[in-house]
Amino acid sequence: MDLARRITDFTHDTVARSDYLPPLRAQRRTAAEAVGLFLDGRRTEAGRRLDGIDFGISTFTDTVTGRRFAEISDRAAEGHRGWGRIYIDLSATTRWSVQVPHPVADSGSEQLGIGVLRARRGGVLVMAGAHRNADRKGRADVAHRRDTVFDAVCDELAARHLPGLQVHGFADSTEPGYDVIASLGSADKGLPTARRTATALRHEGFAVCRAWARRCALEGRGNVQGREAEDQGVPFLHMEFSRTVRDDASRVRRAAEAMAASLPS
Template structure:
């Protein structure tokens, strides 16, 4: 049993107000702020937090149809191979129920594109945040935002520490639609279509999960490659986490409390593609602590960007 989520009502309203101010702030202060500040754009963190705060097992969700999956695959391919696709790419995402935001990240200063499905209909397909400063090399995946608490926060910190990243966040509670919204175990989801297309275009995948401390009390982290072969980057990440003081279980060495991700659909697809896939589970004690999340993100960024 996971640690229960806090009630989202007041938090969600506050985040929505903050996100709205961030979106409108440039126009409201046009006379007072320099042009560079006007062009900064929204804060992706506020928008992703707002998305996560609104998740509920009672929210609607459906899988995309074949045409929508194909469109998502084209969009993912364009993000890697046609970085200047611009308006055409925005239109593809718009047809899939995503709103496009562009700007400079307020923490890193790097240009970004954020495609966000607000969940106002059953196309609860999440968020795609892309570093536009260079060609993407890594996709950071958060399949269970809100359920695996703070994995979306870790994902954003890692995105900011690792240039050339794409952050892919699911848009529905994993128990929504009788469990169909559990995208890590649903190969018909839009999340899966995007993730596998990124992998097929050469991006390494790291997928973030969480476990309750009591489920594996001897470990802070579990590193595995799911069904994919063990890779040097997986070994480096495990060594780096151990070096940072985390008790790390290596799934290729011993059993890790059934947290090895062997049934993960993105891992299975990566194995078929001979692509890099890292499945990372973190304890609640690590995920609840801001400093610990930052330390983990630093290790991951260092190892994922090794050439």
């Protein structure tokens, strides 16, 4: 199975049309605890916990990398609840996460997430399951809500001290002259990683606005996953990419490889 095709089909066929049903606190906790159990190697127990919220675990081999991945996803109401998916690289010990909070809304951001997951072993990809505007009350905007499955899983990963990389997209007119806005959100533990990442991207020909060195738009200071990472003392990067970059498959690949190579292990 092609990992990229699997995720792209999910975003096009499900995320773009999904409703959003806010999860109960117990459901969020169950999802996060099950991911933790899975990462601890207690996969049968994780599966039983996920059964309680009608989620399931499947595994497959990515035809491009030849590596095994696990997919944790909604079995019954994926297009109704919009709680998202988690992909785990099974070829190595889990050491970091890449997060895609706004698939479809930030067109092409899922391709950046896929690229990072493929480019370096030991990753977890956490993806939202609905458009950020799927709920009229704003409850589907997972980058700014603490009451989502997405946030609960990211909290579990931060509690395990796994560095987080969150990818977004911006309109070219938002920050003219830049391809990338790199920031730490509200955190400060990731500054060495951020500097390495910005340097790697510049070497690939990207113009990077570095929010720790100057004022940039969309610095992500209200990002709740970044705030949790700060509380846990875990490196966190908030990366915004222009529409021009996200529309260019070659530049997406180069950006993903540069970010993956810069992640701490």
